[in-house]
Amino acid sequence: MAAFNTDDMKRLDAEQGAPSAPLPEAERRWMRRLAEVMTSQSAERAYSPIVLTGFVRLFDFLLLTGTGFLIDIIYLPYRTGFSLEYIIAILTISASALVMFQALGINRIAAFRSPISQGLRQIGGLGMVFLGALAFVFFAKLDGVYSRVWLSSWFLAALVALLFERGVVSTVTRRLTRYGRLDRRVAVVGGGPDCERLLKDLATQKETDLRIYGVFDDRIGERAKDVVAGYPKLGTIDDLVVFARHARLDLVIFAMPITAETRLLQMLRKLWVLPVDIRLAAHSNKLRLLPRSYSYVGTVPVLDVFDKPIGDWDVVLKNAFDRIVSAALLILLFPLLLAVAIAVKLDSRGPALFRQKRYGFNNELIEVLKFRSMYADNLDQNAEKLVSKGDPRVTRVGRFIRRTSLDELPQLFNVAWYGNLSLVGPRPHALHAKAADSAYDEVVDGYFARHKVRPGITGWAQVNGWRGETDTHEKLQNRVEHDLYYIENWSLLFDIYILAMTPFALLKAENAY
Numbered sequence: 415m416a417a418f419n420t421d422d423m424k425r426l427d428a429e430q431g432a433p434s435a436p437l438p439e440a441e442r443r444w445m446r447r448l449a450e451v452m453t454s455q456s457a458e459r460a461y462s463p464i465v466l467t468g469f470v471r472l473f474d475f476l477l478l479t480g481t482g483f484l485i486d487i488i489y490l491p492y493r494t495g496f497s498l499e500y501i502i503a504i505l506t507i508s509a510s511a512l513v514m515f516q517a518l519g520i521n522r523i524a525a526f527r528s529p530i531s532q533g534l535r536q537i538g539g540l541g542m543v544f545l546g547a548l549a550f551v552f553f554a555k556l557d558g559v560y561s562r563v564w565l566s567s568w569f570l571a572a573l574v575a576l577l578f579e580r581g582v583v584s585t586v587t588r589r590l591t592r593y594g595r596l597d598r599r600v601a602v603v604g605g606g607p608d609c610e611r612l613l614k615d616l617a618t619q620k621e622t623d624l625r626i627y628g629v630f631d632d633r634i635g636e637r638a639k640d641v642v643a644g645y646p647k648l649g650t651i652d653d654l655v656v657f658a659r660h661a662r663l664d665l666v667i668f669a670m671p672i673t674a675e676t677r678l679l680q681m682l683r684k685l686w687v688l689p690v691d692i693r694l695a696a697h698s699n700k701l702r703l704l705p706r707s708y709s710y711v712g713t714v715p716v717l718d719v720f721d722k723p724i725g726d727w728d729v730v731l732k733n734a735f736d737r738i739v740s741a742a743l744l745i746l747l748f749p750l751l752l753a754v755a756i757a758v759k760l761d762s763r764g765p766a767l768f769r770q771k772r773y774g775f776n777n778e779l780i781e782v783l784k785f786r787s788m789y790a791d792n793l794d795q796n797a798e799k800l801v802s803k804g805d806p807r808v809t810r811v812g813r814f815i816r817r818t819s820l821d822e823l824p825q826l827f828n829v830a831w832y833g834n835l836s837l838v839g840p841r842p843h844a845l846h847a848k849a850a851d852s853a854y855d856e857v858v859d860g861y862f863a864r865h866k867v868r869p870g871i872t873g874w875a876q877v878n879g880w881r882g883e884t885d886t887h888e889k890l891q892n893r894v895e896h897d898l899y900y901i902e903n904w905s906l907l908f909d910i911y912i913l914a915m916t917p918f919a920l921l922k923a924e925n926a927y
Contacts, residue, residue, distance in 0.1 A: 604669035764790025787812030839870025
């Protein structure tokens with residue numbers, strides 16, 4: 415099955431009509447409470463096991479190379495610098511040890527939780543690598559090049575360092591596991607025999623990191639079960655959207671026959687706006703594809719439908735880029751920030767900064783910092799009325815800093831310090847913003863799909879001229895289409911390009927008032 419994209423969802427919206435009305439506030443509160451009870455935590459975002467194991471491999475390599483060079487310095491103090499032969503040996507043996515650890519399966523989350531048994535495997539694996547190195551030195555007649563005492567001493571030092579490191583990693587992993595920070599939080603969509611079989615298969619797996627909350631099913635009457643394979647039915651697909659926001663789901667698995675295409679598409683149309691992985695269980699389907707067509711949740715084959723747009727190492731890369739560059743910009747632009755703050759204070763009474771509530775990643779409520787551009791008694795904290803040309807609420811300095819986007823510069827603190835904004839991404843959604851007297855999500859179907867990533871100070875829509883006032887449906891539609899294009903095609907180079915284009919886009923300033 416081919417992965418769905420934005421165009422598929424738009425086509426389905428046109429065929430099936432507008433999305434169903436939002437849940438009543440009472441039901442939303444009930445689902446929020448249910449999410450809190452089900453998670454038994456503050457529903458904080460889980461850490462990526464892929465990133466954690468990657469960092470452990472990095473530390474393994476640094477410890478191996480570090481102890482190798484340290485023993486070299488201690489054992490051969492008379493030599494000035496490191497010889498090329500020893501540098502090659504240290505890097506080669508360290509890399510070989512990492513390959514051996516991977517082959518022995520000790521770089522897994524489950525292995526981190528069992529330090530004693532996996533420690534014995536680590537001792538055996540490291541010993542085999544060093545014995546192989548000693549054998550190579552002997553048979554290649556390199557006794558005069560490499561010291562066997564150095565090699566043996568390095569083995570002992572590296573072994574002590576690695577075992578100590580694994581003890582620390584084990585402690586951290588157990589703590590993260592206890593607080594649910596390494597779990598993949600899962601909801602299953604279905605309710606029939608396929609769903610029951612899937613849940614039983616997942617429950618029998620060993621060393622799994624899945625935390626299955628329950629089942630969501632749109633069916634009613636006798637066909638709908640309150641409990642499926644021991645897991646409760648938590649609601650319908652509409653309920654799942656609300657639940658996922660507050661329980662911070664990572665994965666949704668559809669346990670439905672692939673022949674139920676229409677029903678499946680109707681459900682996907684509601685869920686594609688969520689920043690979660692969506693999979694279709696394939697273990698019950700009679701259609702047999704090539705093995706590489708499947709991915710796996712444990713040992714259960716699944717077909718990929720949607721992926722989180724930015725995950726695992728991409729999250730680390732983007733976050734590091736945001737923090738480093740925004741911190742550098744704050745230092746570089748500090749004189750400008752100070753000058754704007756003074757100008758705002760001198761122009762009208764009131765604070766230089768103000769906080770405005772916006773919707774951010776996963777529709778979470780955040781506060782963004784801005785230079786005050788309106789008179790203090792006319793501040794619009796919830797952005798209930800968009801600023802228009804000649805708006806009397808805007809001060810003289812405010813008109814200039816809004817037109818040049820200087821009022822947005824304090825949001826660098828949101829990026830560097832609070833971490834709730836990115837340098838590049840869709841602009842954060844104003845709480846009560848409207849286009850031609852209609853709420854944004856009423857104008858554009860799937861509008862909140864733009865919240866699958868952290869919002870940004872600038873974005874692809876802004877550098878293409880779709881910034882400022884959105885007083886028509888067409889302006890909003892174009893902005894959202896550019897935002898979704900950015901999400902589906904993100905890369906670090908794309909971010910750098912958008913940042914480089916932003917100053918040129920600000921020179922136009924046609925729709926900013």
